[in-house]
Amino acid sequence: MNWYEKLSQYFPIEEMKSKEHIEALLKERGDIYNKDEGPNHVMMYVEFDDFIFIDYLFVSKNSRGQGLGHQLIEKLKKRGKPIILEVEPVDYEDSDTEKRLRFYKREGFEHAQSIGYQRRSLATKEVNQMEILYWSPTEESEENIFEKMKKTYKMIHTYKDNKWYGESYLPADKALTFDENRNERDILADI
Numbered sequence: 777m778n779w780y781e782k783l784s785q786y787f788p789i790e791e792m793k794s795k796e797h798i799e800a801l802l803k804e805r806g807d808i809y810n811k812d813e814g815p816n817h818v819m820m821y822v823e824f825d826d827f828i829f830i831d832y833l834f835v836s837k838n839s840r841g842q843g844l845g846h847q848l849i850e851k852l853k854k855r856g857k858p859i860i861l862e863v864e865p866v867d868y869e870d871s872d873t874e875k876r877l878r879f880y881k882r883e884g885f886e887h888a889q890s891i892g893y894q895r896r897s898l899a900t901k902e903v904n905q906m907e908i909l910y911w912s913p914t915e916e917s918e919e920n921i922f923e924k925m926k927k928t929y930k931m932i933h934t935y936k937d938n939k940w941y942g943e944s945y946l947p948a949d950k951a952l953t954f955d956e957n958r959n960e961r962d963i964l965a966d967i
Contacts, residue, residue, distance in 0.1 A: 779818045792899070797937075797940040817835045818832065818834045820832040827924045831861075846883065858913070858920075859910065860908060860928070861880070862906045863876060863963075880909050886911070887907060887909055888907075889961075890955055890960075892952065895945070895946070899941075929951060934948075
């Protein structure tokens with residue numbers, strides 16, 4: 777199975793970029809967009825000067841619980857930059873969502889409760905609520921995380937979206953919002 781098939785089987789269609797989109801990012805944005813692949817994992821991530829964004833992290837079922845995910849996260853943490861990623865809220869009918877959140881909590885990630893994120897899938901046309909998690913070696917503010925997430929959205933998620941999907945994603949200021957008084961509970965609190 778190739779790297780894209782592994783990702784496609786694990787991630788829901790509404791979260792997947794097309795293979796063409798990812799291949800273009802690897803080729804045309806190869807200075808910042810990276811693939812770390814092994815027999816039991818695929819990690820796609822963006823590394824900017826001041827932060828890292830994990831686009832996809834897949835560890836095969838037969839390798840889970842053996843520390844591979846921890847090793848991959850540790851490799852990124854050693855770079856000394858904030859790490860940002862997006863997750864879907866807990867779906868109690870899908871036990872993987874809770875396991876993922878538990879994993880990121882163990883790795884020291886925090887929920888950016890001030891950031892609202894709604895992304896319309898160009899594959900399903902549905903609007904999906906997503907949450908932002910982050911880890912930082914410093915006291916990074918959620919407002920800074922928000923600005924970094926907007927940069928990622930503009931440079932990666934919507935990169936040539938019209939070419940790959942025949943239409944554009946929502947603009948960053950519609951998909952992402954920042955409100956310090958947003959009444960969103962910490963999704964990691966009860967995990």
